[in-house]
Amino acid sequence: MMLNQGETPEPAKTDETPEPAKTDETPADDVGEEDRVELLSSSLQESAEDFQRLTEIRLTGEQLRLRLHNSKLIRDRCQQTLTYPNCFVAKDVVDWLIEHKEATDRENAIKIMQKLLESKVFHHVCDEHPDFKDEKLFYRFRNDDGTLSPSKQMRVVVRSQRIYEKIVAEEDCILKVWEQGTERYRRTIQGSQLLDWMLKNHEIPTRKDGELLCRSMVECGIIQPVRGCHHFSDSDLLYRFAINFRRKRKLVEVLGDISPYKERQQDSPDSPFCLRKLSAELPNNSFACADEPSPSPPSPVPKRSSQGGTGSYQPLKKEPMSPPSVLKRPVTVEELTAPGAPFMMKILHIMGDDVGWGFVVRGKGPCYVQAVDPGGPASIAGVKIRQFVKSINGLDCLYLHYRSIYKHIVAGPRALIVEVLEPLDDSLVPT
Structure with a gap:
């Protein structure tokens, strides 16, 4: 009996057998966040690039619509006994594009308008002309007559634009400069921080809903990881808005072939109501008003992600970016x-x-x-x-x-x- 009792450690040894399994799993902790998240398939990447391109074209078209309204080129027009509300004359718009240096000549203007027409930004008032013609024909923007039926993707764009506008309008914008090793990333945010902001500002009911929304934003090319081609993750990985909704767009951009999704160019500074052309003398984060230069605040400490990681990205200290005053001295x-x-x-x-x-x-x-x-x-x-x-x-x-x-x-x-x-x-x- 004593010998049998002495043999009891054998099952204990079997209880200890998971320990080697734990040591086998420990290398997983050394794997970077980017190696553990879901990668975007090539088809999703292509779809995101295509839809981002379409979104940029439609944003350009919307800016043109507002400018034509301000110029009084869009108004109610009569032809014979019919009245066509909120329309423009093709020939007049071609003249306007050349006058405002948005097109080099009439042929270039026609190509620009044709691209907008093909992207369903506007259409002929009777849908009788599928091509844009430099004639006295009436066309109307779809946002003026409600004929652009919003798809699921367009609803994501509208929602994303509202979120973007809220974020960049905040005095302490959560889009910051981060660094990893020798790389520096402007106007970026951790995935977990973006979800925190959405919950705090009541943009989403639950964290899970926010993650689904952000995944849709990645699939639509609105946000993207700063490195790699992975999907959205509620983690310390960095993301940036691939679309700057406030940027003033030149109409000739609609004819370009370069995908901004692939190029990942730095966003130009935002200006909610002041400068429309930003020069090097202005601060990178200039708004309508610029404060006096102030001492650099301490860098925020990266917070742990909801998945338990401690990301290796470090935010840079905010440097004084204000240009020198145009005044020789203060005035009371x-x-x-x-x-x-x-x-x-x-x-x-x-x-x-x-x-x-x-x-x-x-x-x-x-x-x-x-x-x-x-x-x-x-x-x-x-x-x-x-x-x-x-x-x-x-x-x-x-x-x-x-x-x-x-x-x-x-x-x-x-x-x-x-x-x-x-x-x-x-x-x-x-x-």
Whole structure:
């Protein structure tokens, strides 16, 4: 009996047998996140590229539609006894494209419009002409008559655009610069952080729903991993928006053959309502207003993913990106309003277009114009650098921080009535 009891360790040895199995599994912990996620099939990659290309064309067409509305080229027209609402004349649009340097000649303009027509951006009012013709024919954008039936993919695009607009409008944007080794990735976000943001902002009911939405966004070419060709993962892997919904698009782009999905070019900086042409002198993250340079905040610590990994990506410290002030020295409100002060008040009327208003303001009260887009609405209205913002649409702005002015403009109408105080001499011009 004692010997039998002494033999009992044999089953214990069998209980210990899983230990070698554990050691066999340990190398899996050393496998990178990218090796454990689902890879995109070649067919899904091709489908994403094709749909991303179509989305870019339709976004270009939508920007053209808004510009033609602003130019009064889209309106109700009569022919014989019939009235055709919200349509444009093909010949007039060709003239407009050449005049606005969106096309080199009439042949180039026809090719651009034909591409938009083939992409179902607009159509002939009676659907009698499948080809675009440089004649006095009536065409209408499908977004003006509701004939573009939204597919599942287009619904994903609309939802993604709303999410993108919300993200980039936040003061502390979650799209940041990250680095891995010697590689740096601009305007990126971890998959787990994107889901956290969606839940916090009530864009999704559950994390699982968010993961399904993000997978659809990858399949539509809206977001993509910064490295490799894998599917969306609720992890520390980095993703970026492959489509910049705010970018001003040139119409000639619709004729290009290069796939932005393959090229993965860096996004241009966003500007919600100011600069339409961004120059090197402006900060990479410039909005309508620019703050004074501030010390770099500490880098955020990468958080563990929901799958238990600790990703190896490290966010870079945010560097001061603001350009130097156009003022030689700070100016106080008292200086601006003192009797006999060398400033002249002007009232300017700015009508924003589909891209924005075309100026940047800076400061903490009083605020001043830091940059103006040549040829933009603000420039046409007479806005100049070093002008001080006195009021906008009746709101006294002399003591307002630039963020308050920003919120006031974006929440109001497209038409701005701006009172500015313009210096009468060059005493504020830096030497």
